[in-house]
Amino acid sequence: MxxxxxxxxxxxxxxxxxxxxxxxxxxxxxxxxxxxxxxxxxxxxxxxxxxxxxxxxxxxxxxxxxxxxxxxxxxxxxxxxxxxxxxxxxxxxxxxIHSDVKSKGTFVIATVEGDLHDIGKNIVATLLKGAGYNVKDLGAGISAEKIVEAVKEYNAEFVGLSALLTTTMIKMASVIELMESEGLRSKVKVLIGGAPTSPDFAKKIGADAHCRDAFEAIDILRDITP
Ligand code: B12
Incomplete structure (x- = not known):
């Protein structure tokens, strides 16, 4: 063919x-x-x-x-x-995935609480691994508390949040609020994605960037990584 x-x-x-x-x-x-x-x-x-x-x-x-x-x-x-x-x-x-790539930092990724859609998140996780990030994929339907716990445990530089439902996208804001109250926000870049999200929504909840797809995530990370 x-x-x-x-x-x-x-x-x-x-x-x-x-x-x-x-x-x-x-x-x-x-x-x-x-x-x-x-x-x-x-x-x-x-x-x-x-x-x-x-x-x-x-x-x-x-x-x-x-x-x-x-x-x-x-x-x-x-x-x-x-x-x-x-x-x-x-x-x-x-x-x-190319195993010889030096790690560009630890990236915690999850689909937020109440949301079981994980295909897009899995694609992002796979491509980021391939681009040299140390990806910790927490899965789907993950609470803000668990995400923030993982950020601390892995000393992550990046967090990626996915939501496919208009009813769950607001949970992304809870993750960012919790990171703020735990004094972690300034140490971590937060990327969001998923069909109902947008650059405006990212701005509204205080995320660092919205990504249309996994390829854009790699470009954005390249731009925002010191
Ligand atoms: C497959 C699917 C399901 C599967 C999910 C299986 C799985 N393992 O994921 C199942 C059958 C379980 C399902 C269930 C439901 N679904 Co559904 N589902 C879909 C569908 C058809 C495709 C989603 C998908 O995989 N897209 C393909 C991937 C590759 O795209 P993506 O997720 O957008 O990801 C890309 C980008 O957005 C971005 N991205 C995504 N996340 C992130 C994160 C970061 C950090 C970054 C950087 C980038 C990024 O990069 C990705 C890769 O390029 C969509 C329709 C649609 N067009 O989106 C409906 C859809 C999302 N579902 C919908 C609904 C309503 C439901 C249910 C509520 C149905 C029901 N009545 O039970 C349940 C909810 C279950 C739950 N609690 O989550 C609605 C949502 C409507 C809304 N406005 O909220 C949609 C839009 C369908 C519709 N048109 O009505 N669903």
Whole structure:
């Protein structure tokens, strides 16, 4: 398969929620055809860049969201898409990480309390590892107290917060407030991201930066790191 076709197929298969060739997919007709695992391995063999693959996976999840929004997809269909992206990232991770890179600092990352969306956060964590940060990924649904505890424990220079729900994004403010009351705020740069967040929101809650995606996070970190 040529590169453009492979990228198109990867997107289609994420939308169909097909981890591998044994899945029949949302349409129920695709068993036996290559799924996301096989296609991503093929893309790696063809030297398609990690950025292009991650952009394709992210775009496909936007389509999944639109289908959920329109009522065509239910939660298990969103989960199937999420699982296929998770598997793709597991396959991609060793190709994105270079163990010979000197650590650029410790980066604590988490999805905030009440929010279980972790695909975007996982992509950011993987890419930051690849860019040479010592990433401590706390997981999803993490309270402000646990995040601040981890900042202290790991003596982190950076904190990354993710939220995908309009109802949970405000928890980012709680993390920053707690960091302030514990006297940690000036020692740590706080980056936020996730679909409902924005540069204005980052400013409002006192975060250092909003990042549209994982690639922008790397650029911003380069600019703000002394
Ligand atoms: C997959 C998905 C799920 C999966 C999550 C699985 C998982 N393991 O993550 C499941 C099925 C569990 C789920 C559940 C729910 N979901 Co949901 N979900 C989605 C969906 C389709 C995709 C999200 C995603 O993975 N995107 C792909 C990734 C790559 O993009 P991303 O997260 O934005 O991350 C990128 C950037 O934003 C940025 N970024 C993100 N975080 C960070 C952090 C830092 C530090 C930085 C630097 C950058 C950064 O970089 C990332 C990589 O480039 C979205 C729709 C959408 N378009 O977003 C809805 C969506 C977010 N869900 C929604 C809803 C309503 C729910 C539920 C409440 C549904 C329900 N009734 O139960 C529950 C909530 C559960 C909970 N408590 O969290 C709504 C939210 C609406 C709102 N306004 O708040 C959306 C928008 C769907 C919709 N259109 O209605 N969901």
């Amino acid at each position: 040529v590169a453009d076709e492979l990228i198109r197929e990867i997107k289609t298969n994420v939308v169909m929620g097909r981890v591998d060739s044994s899945d029949e997919g949302y349409d129920g007709k695709m068993e036996g055809k290559p799924g996301v695992s096989e296609l991503v391995r093929d893309a790696i063999k063809q030297d398609i860049s990690g950025k292009r693959l991650i952009d394709a996976l992210s775009e496909a999840m936007v389509t999944v969201g639109e289908k959920y929004d329109s009522g065509e997809y239910l939660i298990p269909d969103m989960l199937a898409g999420a699982e296929s992206v998770g598997t793709a990232m597991d396959i991609l991770e060793p190709h994105l």
